[in-house]
Structure formats: structure tokens, C-alpha cells
Amino acid sequence: xxxxxxxxxxxxxxxxxxxxxxxxxxxxxxxxxxxxxxxxxxxxxxxxxxxxxxxxxxxxxxxxxxxxxxxxxxxxxxxxxxxxxxxxxxxxxxxxxxxxxxxxxxxxxxxxxxxxxxxxxxxxxxxxxxxxxxxxxxxxxxxxxxxxxxxxxxxxxxxxxxxxxxxxxxxxxxxxxxxxxxxxxxxxxxxxxxxxxxxxxxxxxxxxxxxxxxxxxxxxxxxxxxxxxxxxxxxxxxxxxxxxxxxxxxxxxxxxxxxxxxxxxxxxxxxxxxxxxxxxxxxxxxxxxxxxxxxxxxxxxxxxxxxxxxxxxxxxxxxxxxxxxxxxxxxxxxxxxxxxxxxxxxxxxxxxxxxxxxxxxxxxxxxxxxxxxxxxxxxxxxxxxxxxxxxxxxxxxxxxxxxxxxxxxxxxxxxxxxxxxxxxxxxxxxxxxxxxxxxxxxxxxxxxxxxxxxxxxxxxxxxxxxxxxxxxxxxxxxxxxxxxxxxxxxxxxxxxxxxxxxxxxxxxxxxxxxxxxxxxxxxxxxxxxxxxxxxxxxxxxxxxxxxxxxxxxxxxxxxxxxxxxxxxx
Numbered sequence: 021x022x023x024x025x026x027x028x029x030x031x032x033x034x035x036x037x038x039x040x041x042x043x044x045x046x047x048x049x050x051x052x053x054x055x056x057x058x059x060x061x062x063x064x065x066x067x068x069x070x071x072x073x074x075x076x077x078x079x080x081x082x083x084x085x086x087x088x089x090x091x092x093x094x095x096x097x098x099x100x101x102x103x104x105x106x107x108x109x110x111x112x113x114x115x116x117x118x119x120x121x122x123x124x125x126x127x128x129x130x131x132x133x134x135x136x137x138x139x140x141x142x143x144x145x146x147x148x149x150x151x152x153x154x155x156x157x158x159x160x161x162x163x164x165x166x167x168x169x170x171x172x173x174x175x176x177x178x179x180x181x182x183x184x185x186x187x188x189x190x191x192x193x194x195x196x197x198x199x200x201x202x203x204x205x206x207x208x209x210x211x212x213x214x215x216x217x218x219x220x221x222x223x224x225x226x227x228x229x230x231x232x233x234x235x236x237x238x239x240x241x242x243x244x245x246x247x248x249x250x251x252x253x254x255x256x257x258x259x260x261x262x263x264x265x266x267x268x269x270x271x272x273x274x275x276x277x278x279x280x281x282x283x284x285x286x287x288x289x290x291x292x293x294x295x296x297x298x299x300x301x302x303x304x305x306x307x308x309x310x311x312x313x314x315x316x317x318x319x320x321x322x323x324x325x326x327x328x329x330x331x332x333x334x335x336x337x338x339x340x341x342x343x344x345x346x347x348x349x350x351x352x353x354x355x356x357x358x359x360x361x362x363x364x365x366x367x368x369x370x371x372x373x374x375x376x377x378x379x380x381x382x383x384x385x386x387x388x389x390x391x392x393x394x395x396x397x398x399x400x401x402x403x404x405x406x407x408x409x410x411x412x413x414x415x416x417x418x419x420x421x422x423x424x425x426x427x428x429x430x431x432x433x434x435x436x437x438x439x440x441x442x443x444x445x446x447x448x449x450x451x452x453x454x455x456x457x458x459x460x461x462x463x464x465x466x467x468x469x470x471x472x473x474x475x476x477x478x479x480x481x482x483x484x485x486x487x488x489x490x491x492x493x494x495x496x497x498x499x500x501x502x503x504x505x506x507x508x509x510x511x512x513x514x515x516x517x518x519x520x521x522x523x524x525x526x527x528x529x530x531x532x533x534x535x536x537x538x539x540x541x542x543x544x545x546x547x548x549x550x551x552x553x554x555x556x557x558x559x560x561x562x563x564x565x566x567x568x569x570x571x572x573x574x575x576x577x578x579x580x581x582x583x584x585x586x587x588x589x
Contacts, residue, residue, distance in 0.1 A: 050112050051105040053460035057093045068107025069093055074263070080579040083261050086571040087443065087473065095474050101459065102480055106469075109135070113467035117474045119481040119525025121455055125468050126532035128453045130163065132446050133467075137266070141259045142574075144273060144287070145252045146367060147360025149353070151537075169353050170361050171537050172325045173229065173318020179541055181316055184416040185227040186545055189237050190552035191409045191416075193220045196240035197557065201588050208585035213381050213559065214578065217374035217549075222246050224545050225369030229362060230297055231317035245293050249366060251286035255279065257572040294362050298323070298355070318365060326353055365538075371575060372441035373542050378582050379439040380432060380550055381559050382567055385584070387488055390431060391554065393507040397427045398551035400506070422548050426505045429547045430493040433526065438488065439569055440528035443473035443576050447534075472527055473576070481525040483518065493526075495519050559584040 049056040057069050064071040077088030094104045094115040102117030116122050134142065134153065146153060151170050154163045197216070201209040219236035222243075226234040234243045242250065258279075259270045273280050301319055305327075353361070384391040401424045405417045422429075447468040452461045462468075477485045482492070494503050495516055503511065511519075529536035536542070567578030 049105040050107070051114065051460055051462075054103050054105040054114065055099060057104060057106050058096050061093050063107050066110065068109050068111070068113075070107075070109055080568065080570055083570055083572060083579075087569065087576070090444075090471055090571075091474060094469070094471060095478075101457070102475075102478065103455075103459065108467045108469060111467050112463075112465075113469050114462060115469045115471060117471065117478050117480065119475055119522075119527075122470055122472070122475050122527065123524065123531055124455060125447060125449075125453060125462075125470065126445075126527075126530060126534070128532075129447050129450050129468075130532070130534045131448045131450050132534070133448050134446070137271070138260055140271060141256055141265075144283070145256050146364050147356065149357035149360040150364045151361055152364055152368075166353060166357065166361065167537065169322055169325055170318070170365070172321040173365070174537055174541055175316070175321070176540070178316040178321070179228075179544060180419040182228055182541075183419045183422055183544065183548065186224050186548050187405070187417040187552070188409070189220055189223040189227070190549050191407075192223070193237035193240075194552060194556045195408060196237060197586060198588055200240070201557070201586050206587065208560070208587040211559070211584055211586045213582040213584055214374060214378045217377040217381075218242075218246075218250075218370065220549055221374040221377070221545070222366075222370050224373075224549075225366060227317065228541060229318040229365045229369065231301075231320060232297065245290060246370075248286035248289040248293075249370065251282055252290065253367075253371060253573075255283050255286075260573050290363065291359055294359050295355075298358060298362075302327070319362065322358065322361075326358070368536070368538055369541070369545075373546055375441045375575060375577060376432070376435055376439065376542075376546055377549060377553075378578065379567065379569075380435040380546075381553065381584070382561060382565070382582060383435060383438075383488055384431070384554065385559055385561050390488070390490060394428050394431055394551065395554050397425060397506060398555040401425055402551060402555060417548060419544075422544055425547050425551050426494070427490065427507065428551045428554075429543060430490040430505075432543065432546045432550055433493045434488060434490040436528035437476045437482070437526055438486075439576060440472050440476060441575050442528070442530075443471065443569075443571055444574075445470050445472060445530050472530070475525060475527065482522050492519055493523060495523070556589060558587045558589060560587070 057072075061069055061072045061076065063069060072093050073086050073089040074084035075089060076092045077085040079085055080088075094106070095117060099115075099117065102121065104115045106113055106115065116125055139153065142150075142153060148154075149162075149166070151163070151166045154166055193216070197209070197211070219240065219242065223234050223237045226232045234246060236242055236246055258264060264270055269275060269277070270279075273283060297319065302323055305320065305323060384394060401421050402417060405414055405421060407414070447470070449462055449464050449466045449468060451464050454461050475481055479485050491503075491508055494505055494508050496503050529539035529542070561582075561584045565580075567580060567582055569576040570579045
């Protein structure tokens with residue numbers, strides 16, 4: 021009868037759970053030759069050691085301290101050569117911190133299988149066809165064709181021609197801030213640094229990705245598109261934070277609730293706006309108008325590649341031989357996939373760079389000598405460019421100017437070393453991987469968890485890793501031992517060789533075939549915006565303030581709001 025059948029099912033369930041618990045209680049490493057996490061972090065029968073990422077360290081800012089927990093579980097003294105064998109939920113996993121191991125693992129596979137509970141929420145924001153989420157389960161050619169198409173928006177010549185647009189955004193943002201700062205005189209204007217940086221980076225990605233000015237910097241306010249994207253990102257953080265990820269009511273977006281309604285409205289507005297942009301840009305390109313075919317924004321380049329349109333006008337505009345950019349039609353990306361990847365470009369260019377710039381402003385306030393070197397370089401390099409949008413007699417900054425901001429670029433790199441916007445990346449081995457040095461072979465099918473923030477902060481990879489020192493990224497060219505950067509310290513050959521080696525372990529944009537396609541753009545944007553802001557303002561934080569990063573979703577943010585008083589220089 022039904023009661024008997026139900027009793028059998030319940031009994032079987034209890035037996036299975038009991039067996040899983042007994043299996044989990046067995047101590048030791050699943051991979052002989054690599055250590056397990058410290059003994060106090062016993063494997064949970066369902067969550068494995070992942071449980072302790074959210075619970076091992078006290079919460080901060082009302083959110084679980086995943087970075088702190090991760091460091092305790094994977095970065096302890098037990099880790100031989102920075103390697104730990106642990107359980108990622110019920111799957112066998114390893115973590116690697118030593119730079120050479122991280123690079124080898126990233127170079128060995130492009131396969132990345134997400135955690136189902138988290139992937140559901142990431143899919144909701146970025147879309148199932150997002151370049152960052154497509155994996156082997158969808159077929160390798162899908163990922164390759166998507167990457168090939170999205171890369172069209174990041175041609176070197178396109179980026180060079182984008183510099184004046186970035187400089188214009190910087191000057192718009194500075195002008196808006198000065199309108200608020202100047203009337204207050206020495207008292208300054210209290211700025212939410214993170215929100216201010218987001219306005220600038222959103223406008224920049226608007227120009228690069230869509231050839232559109234969102235007007236955030238000029239109005240010192242977010243556009244409706246930006247607000248909708250903010251709603252989605254904040255909702256993603258909430259649904260994936262700590263135990264929230266296990267709450268069934270947060271997993272169903274069709275459930276009638278105020279949170280789900282806001283999410284749906286924001287998603288529809290964002291994607292509807294992008295579809296309208298795609299439609300209008302396609303009409304422009306179809307018209308054959310010369311100005312439209314010379315567009316070098318990502319959307320235009322992707323449409324011309326996807327729809328098979330020739331790019332000869334774009335080649336001429338970029339000053340390149342036609343054969344250098346003439347390309348075959350790239351198949352395999354549907355209209356939905358195109359929207360998904362435009363959302364991904366928004367995410368990558370909006371949130372991540374603004375986070376890095378926010379930490380940069382704080383670090384420069386904390387290190388006045390470095391701040392002064394950045395300002396002096398900016399004054400020297402940008403002194404011949406216009407200082408406001410009203411100075412039309414002077415040109416906007418160009419790519420040559422940015423290339424001269426060597427110390428500022430090194431400073432931005434050092435910020436990304438200590439505070440990589442995406443602090444963790446994942447892979448899964450598709451064949452055995454040999455790390456050498458007598459270490460065990462990593463079997464096929466192993467989850468690879470790479471906490472890049474721990475790699476960047478480990479003395480296995482960097483000298484004095486917690487010291488903020490931009491000059492670790494300054495090396496001479498060729499066989500010279502002279503660093504041709506004003507204000508740089510003199511160094512010997514041994515220091516130069518050490519710096520060259522350590523620079524290989526700098527991986528804020530990941531590495532291997534699945535690295536970030538926008539890393540050159542991010543460096544170019546971050547360097548110029550930072551130079552402009554330091555040249556225009558002093559930012560002062562409360563004495564002793566420390567933003568102390570926490571991990572929210574796939575990125576880090578300050579655990580407390582980054583608020584500072586801005587004073588015009």
C-alpha cells in the first residue's frame with residue numbers, strides 16, 4: 021500500500037544520507053601527495069569544504085566573508101607548494117596558489133562547469149549564451165565562435181581610436197564633480213567613490229561597446245539603463261550571498277514577489293534597450309552610409325562580422341591594410357546570444373573597472389608619495405591636452421599620451437594585483453595534468469579552484485606581497501638596466517630579473533585561452549581615468565579607513581562604503 025511504499029522510500033533516503041555522512045567523515049586527502057584542508061574543516065556530506073568558505077571567518081558588512089574563509093581553508097600552512105586537495109560540494113577539487121602551477125592549470129583547459137545553484141542566477145543576468153558562461157556542455161565550437169565574434173570589438177586599432185572618447189568621459193565626470201566641489205571651497209564635497217567611478221566606466225563602455233553616450237558622467241546620475249543593470253547586479257549579490265543560495269524561494273523567478281517583479285522589470289528594460297540598439301545599428305549599416313561603416317564600436321564590428329558585411333571602410337578608418345581586417349562571416353551566434361554577450365560586455369566593463377579605480381583612489385590617499393608621482397606624471401604627460409571640455413583649442417588625450425603614463429599604468433597594475441576585481445576563477449581538467457617537481461598528476465575531471473587574490477598576495481610569488489609598490493611592474497626595455505620612468509628608484513640586475521619573473525604571476529585577467537579579451541581596454545581605460553582624476557582632485561578618507569574587500573557573487577567590493585571628501589586641485 022501507499023504507506024508501505026512511502027516508508028520504503030523514506031528508509032532508503034535515510035540509508036543513503038547516512039552512507040554519505042560516513043563517507044564524508046573519512047579524513048585525509050582524496051589525492052595522495054597533496055594535503056587536505058586543516059583538520060577543523062571537516063568535509064560536509066553535501067557541501068564538502070565549500071561550507072567553510074562562508075562560515076570559517078566572521079561576516080563583514082552584513083555578508084559572509086568568503087575571501088577570509090577561503091584563505092583559512094585553502095591558504096593555510098598545510099598547503100604543500102600552495103596546493104590543496106578538497107571537496108567542492110561532492111566533487112573532487114584542487115586549489116593552486118603558486119604562480120607557475122596556476123599558469124599551467126589555466127593553460128591546460130578552457131572547460132569551466134559552474135555550480136548549478138549559482139549558474140541559474142548568473143544565467144538570469146548575463147544569459148545562457150554569455151561568453152563567460154558557455155562551456156563544453158554546449159560544445160567547444162560554440163565557445164570558440166562566440167569568443168571570435170566578441171573579440172572583434174577589441175581590435176588594437178579600435179582601442180587606440182577610443183582614447184579620445186575615454187578622455188572626453190573623464191573630463192565630463194571631472195566637470196560634473198567640480199560643479200559640486202567648487203561652491204563648497206575647502207570643505208570639499210562628499211563623494212561616493214564607487215558610484216562616481218561607475219558613472220565614468222559605464223559611459224566609457226557605452227562608447228566602446230555601443231557607440232553610444234549614456235550621459236551618466238555629464239549628468240552625474242545614472243541613466244535608466246544603468247539603474248536597471250544596478251538592480252540586476254544587486255539582486256544577483258543578494259541571491260548568491262551565503263545561505264541565500266540555498267533558499268528555494270529565491271531560486272524561482274516566476275514566484276509572485278516584489279523582488280522578482282523588480283528583477284523582471286529591470287531585465288526587460290535592459291534587454292529591450294539593447295535589442296533596440298541592435299536594430300537601429302543594423303539599419304544604419306544596411307544603409308551603406310560611410311559614417312556607419314566606419315564605426316569601430318563592438319556592436320558594429322560584431323554585426324558586420326556576424327552578418328557577413330565587409331569591413332573595408334572600417335579598415336580605412338583604422339589606417340590598416342584592407343586584408344588585415346577583411347574577415348569571413350562568423351556563424352553560430354543567434355540574436356539572443358548577441359544580446360547576452362552585449363550584457364556581458366556591460367558587466368565586464370562597468371562593474372570590474374569601477375571597483376579597481378575605487379580601490380586605487382583609496383590606496384593613493386594612503387600612500388602620498390606614490391600619489392605625488394602619479395600626479396607629476398599626469399601633469400607632465402597631459403599638460404598639453406585640454407583640461408576641460410571648454411578648452412577646445414587643446415586636443416583630447418590620444419593613445420600616445422596614454423603610453424607615456426608608465427608609472428600610472430604600473431600603479432593600476434599594482435591595484436589589480438592586491439584587489440583583482442574577479443578574485444577567483446574555475447576550470448575543470450579534461451585530461452590528466454602534470455605539474456612536475458614530484459607532485460601527483462591531477463586526474464581528468466578534477467575541479468580546479470584558482471583563488472587569484474591569494475596568488476597575488478602570496479610570498480611564493482611576490483616579494484613583500486602586501487606592500488603597495490607600483491615599481492615592481494617597472495622593468496627596462498631590452499638589455500638596459502635603466503628604468504626610463506621619472507621618479508623610479510634605481511635597481512640592480514638581480515631586482516630586474518626578479519621583477520620580470522614575478523610579472524608572470526600577475527593574472528587579474530586570468531590566463532590561457534580563456535583569459536579576459538578586454539584586458540588591454542581595461543588597462544587603457546583605468547590608466548587614463550586614474551591620471552585624470554588624480555590631476556583634478558584630492559580625495560580624503562576618514563583617518564584609519566580600510567575598505568577591506570569582500571566577495572559578492574563573482575567580484576569583490578569594499579565591505580564598507582567608499583566615501584571621501586573631494587577637493588579640486
